[in-house]
Amino acid sequence: MVERKKQMTRDKVSRLVNWGHWFAFFNGFLAMIVGARYLSSVGYPETIIGWGYLAISTIGHFSFLAFIVYVVFLFPVTLLLPYSKILRGYAALVATLGLCILLYDTIVYDDYGIHLSPFAFDLAWTDLNALLKSTSYIATPTAIILIELTAANFIWKRIEKLEKKQLGNKAIAFVGICFISSHLVHIWADASDVTQITRFDDTYPLSYPATARSFMESHGIEGTNSDDNSYQTKARKLSYPVAPLECKAPAELQEQANVLIITVDGLRADMVNELTMPFLTQYQADNKQFSEHYSGGNQFKTGMFALFYGLQGNYGDRKEFYHTAPIMTDALTKAGYQQAIFLSEENQRVFEGRSIFDGLTIFTNHSETSSAQTDMKNVQQFVDWSAEQQSHWFSLVNLSAPKHYDTPIGFLGIETVKPHIDLKPAQRVLYNQYRQSLYFIDQQLQKIVSALSDDTVVMITGTHGQVFNSNTSEVNQNLSPGNVQVPFVMHWPKAGADNVTYRTSHYGIVPTVMSHILHCDNPITDYSSGYSLLQPSEQSWVYIGDSRTFAIYQSEEITVLDRHGKYRIYDIDYQKRLKHKLSAPELIQVMREGRRLYNQ
Incomplete structure (x- = not known):
């Protein structure tokens, strides 16, 4: 009798684990839909190679993120509390929170060009009213949790049918192939400077595609160093200048x-x-x-x-x-x-x-x-x-x-x-x-x-x-x-x-x-x-650098940042300041200025 109860418990846990895998797979698919918002910031591929890489990279990356969330937050609870109703409700809350964070990251990335980090969060929190411009921040989480609860129940009721069709191994194999292939393709693209692929390196959060440049160089293999400039990096139209120039005609200029x-x-x-x-x-x-x-x-x-x-x-x-x-x-x-x-x-x-x-x-x-x-x-x-x-x-x-x-x-x-x-x-x-x-x-x-x-x-x-x-x-x-x-x-x-x-x-x-x-x-x-140059600047800061690493020079401090949101603060003599918070209002101005010509 005891052995039978243990077997029933093992079967129940096994079913819950199987359900969790399918629920994670579903949320990976939802994450891909939300992640499409990143492409409106960086622009869409314009070649078959670009689209192909983006497809396998998106499937592999977001499925992997969903699986990590499952392993960290759901799998331990499945073993400790193997009760389907509790687990389904808890899983829906975790998935909703994860998708809301991802959605918020797309907003921050679109506005500032960086992903969520302690620096980005401080910046976004200060500028919260400008980022959340409507009541969608209430309606969207509500809609997401309803979708998650519906999906959790739907998958649970059909888990036996899914097991009989033996689709799980095929789905895992497909996602695994996409994940590994995307990294292999990126290794080649990085070594060959195929920028239509490498330009997406920082598009998705927590994305660290494999590279082989240093390995190849150490073995005497050189890339092709091709420079593909045929694509756009921004979907929105560039306004430069914002309005047509109104300058004096050559005949009107008294002294040239x-x-x-x-x-x-x-x-x-x-x-x-x-x-x-x-x-x-x-x-x-x-x-x-x-x-x-x-x-x-x-x-x-x-x-x-x-x-x-x-x-x-x-x-x-x-x-x-x-x-x-x-x-x-x-x-x-x-x-x-x-x-x-x-x-x-x-x-x-x-x-x-x-x-x-x-x-x-x-x-x-x-x-x-x-x-x-x-x-x-x-x-x-x-x-x-x-x-x-x-x-x-x-x-x-x-x-x-x-x-x-x-x-x-x-x-x-x-x-x-x-x-x-x-x-x-x-x-x-x-x-x-x-x-x-x-x-x-x-x-x-x-x-x-x-x-x-x-x-x-x-x-x-x-x-x-x-x-x-x-x-x-x-x-x-x-x-x-x-x-x-x-x-x-x-x-x-x-x-x-x-x-x-x-x-x-x-x-x-x-x-x-x-x-x-x-x-x-x-x-x-x-x-x-x-x-x-003939008049004092109205700005209290100067931006120095490029999009990868840059410094914001202010009157009494220097803030050095990279595109991942890591930052260091120095005094004006470039001595590092410990436990010193960044000045968010000025940095918001910097981020806005860096994207202003795309927002007209």
Whole structure:
């Protein structure tokens, strides 16, 4: 008799376990429906390969999540309380809570571009009223729990029929094949740079697709490095500019000044002094010096994007901007400006296949000897080009020797000095070699400026700063002031010398050109994230970086975040602050600005 009761209990538990598997499978299907909302944020695939990968990835991922929820929250209860009515009600509540969290995550992801995390939750909680714009936050959970209770009872009543058909093993095999296949396909896509697949890497929550890049590289196998830019990353229409530009026609412009921007890769703001860069130091004193100026990023790519587009670096990762020219250069073309850019082949390749330099004649140089030699060629080519122009022109000259600590062979530099910052012995060597490179660049700046007429608008700045580290990966992740704060000096015809102490950034260059040189009447927010350099910014923060890792510079603290919501808070000297909460209102503004041009 006792044995019979044990057998009945085992049969009951077995039936409940079987029911739980089917209930989890059903909720995996519901999670896929809810998860489709993520695609409205990142855009739909446009190729068969993309759709195929997305299908198996979606099935495998959400089924796996549903199974994990079952194992953690339902299976133990099945063993402890093997009562079907209690279990069905409890399972419906757990499933409803899980789907509501998933639904809330889709809302947060759509609005901020990140998944739920302690950081995202703090942010979303502060901005809750804006996120939950209707009474659906009451109706939706009610509808979900009704569906869950109905499904739980429906499956329970038909569990014996499902067992007889032996569909369970087939369903498990199908989901398992999809899960494993999606990871295998992603390994291939990651190794081959198939971006129509890898662009979905961060779309789903708790998704960590397998990669093989490091494994293949360690075994001497190289990917194809293909660059597929044929797809959209956003389903919503891009509004850039928000409204058609209203600028003065060429005939209405009384004075069309020539405009020159000189950018130096790796130019730190705190390294411009009389000993290291005597010419630039004096040039700053004679013109407008912006002493609190920041680049848009810590790399050439992000710094140059902020300079040409006047937009936060996360826009630069959107594929729409691969094929969207800056409105600044487009407006200069319409105003009759001749345009040219002078840069190294290495830097030109960073934007190969993109529209950032549309409208400009591109002059590139390369030297097998050194980047300093390339800079000398670019400087001479610009001097010759500017002398040949018969009408007004716009040009950008990019110099890159300091980024590589480079000087020409035989260059006579300056004496070695003690670093003004705390550095390790190996870093001190880099520090003084860097100073030699800056001294060389200072001479090139003097050569360029000497060839210009006094009525030319001149802006001299850095694409990014420099930290004294030979590890490229660490340098690219470093968002400290030394790597992003750059000098900025502007020669404005007939304007006197001035030391501007309010904070400015590369985002202000486009508004300055558009408002004060081309006399466009549009609100600056129609086309830029910044404000004119000639007026203090209304924003209390500066966004620096791209969509993967970025920093928010505020008056007294620096918040560094990644796209998964992990964050670290530093003081203004970049010393980590422990047990310090982030400032949500400013960060909400940052997130909104990074998606504003898609919400018009």
